[in-house]
Amino acid sequence: MKNIKVIAFDADDTLFVNETYFAETEEKFCNLMSDYLSNQGIAKELFKIQIDNLKIYGYGIKGYILSMIEAAMKISNNTISVQAIERIIQYGKELTEKPIVLLEGVEETLQALHGKYKLVVATKGDLLDQRRKLHNSGLGKYFHHIEVMSDKQEIDYKDLIKRLEIEPSEFFMIGNSLKSDVLPVLAIGAHAVHIPFHTTWEHERIDHEIEHENFNTFDQITQVLTVLNQ
Missing domain, CATH: 3.40.50.1000 (HAD superfamily/HAD-like)
Structure with missing residues (x-):
């Protein structure tokens, strides 16, 4: 030494x-998508898409937002509303504003x-x-x-x-x-x-x-x- x-x-x-804030955001996302799948199923799908996207977006909030949008489209079979997409984008913006x-x-x-x-x-x-x-x-x-x-x-x-x-x-x-x-x-x-x-x-x-x-x-x-x- x-x-x-x-x-x-x-x-x-x-x-x-940091991770505490992402966990809170994931919970919001699961609640938003609760009409389509169980929270466990939503979280599993989001995680899979996140991992697949790491080679494209890397780590961070921007990639997380895009993965949430992609997951929402897949889970809803492309029927997710524009308003729900706007909500997801807002979740991402809120992540950038969390207190340090x-x-x-x-x-x-x-x-x-x-x-x-x-x-x-x-x-x-x-x-x-x-x-x-x-x-x-x-x-x-x-x-x-x-x-x-x-x-x-x-x-x-x-x-x-x-x-x-x-x-x-x-x-x-x-x-x-x-x-x-x-x-x-x-x-x-x-x-x-x-x-x-x-x-x-x-x-x-x-x-x-x-x-x-x-x-x-x-x-x-x-x-x-x-x-x-x-």
């Missing part, structure tokens, strides 16, 4: 609340690390939306830059580390997703910490335990300071 030069933070559900709620201990941790390491945000999603959230959160002053990645595979982290001009052993990733923030980071020889959030998108879940010398999991983000000797 003495070699760490760059500490990267995931944004959504690591720095501030920092998670417990985030600013305390950033204050302790700022100036001692190069801090970056490494997250997925829509570039405009992620920059807006970081700006509105008041956390931007702590970060060297924000990296909005199209995905979080090994190659994406390798590219990031190359741009940062460091070795993998000098990179430390903190996030709430084992699939995106931990496994690919460990695979390239870097360090990772998992800070679980109470809600995890189904696409980000894994079904096995992780044991690795470069890996830790903590309940609170402030506990990261203990392994960095802060």
Whole structure:
């Protein structure tokens, strides 16, 4: 750990609340479409379309809106009303206006690390939306830059580390997703910490335990300071 030069933070559900808002929007969507299917059936269809569309739209609110519209058309057999489509679009706009709620201990941790390491945000999603959230959160002053990645595979982290001009052993990733923030980071020889959030998108879940010398999991983000000797 003495070699760490760059500490990267995931944004959504690591720095501030995100998945909770998407879950609330999905509930609204299911209620809107309740005349056609059960909530479980609607949610399953929406999830399938979201995953299929990731390669086209990527991650973020815009892709989510388009997936909801596509799901509504499919579920209704193309009989969905214009008014319902307008409602779905409004749901998406409301997502962009949600308040930024920092998670417990985030600013305390950033204050302790700022100036001692190069801090970056490494997250997925829509570039405009992620920059807006970081700006509105008041956390931007702590970060060297924000990296909005199209995905979080090994190659994406390798590219990031190359741009940062460091070795993998000098990179430390903190996030709430084992699939995106931990496994690919460990695979390239870097360090990772998992800070679980109470809600995890189904696409980000894994079904096995992780044991690795470069890996830790903590309940609170402030506990990261203990392994960095802060």
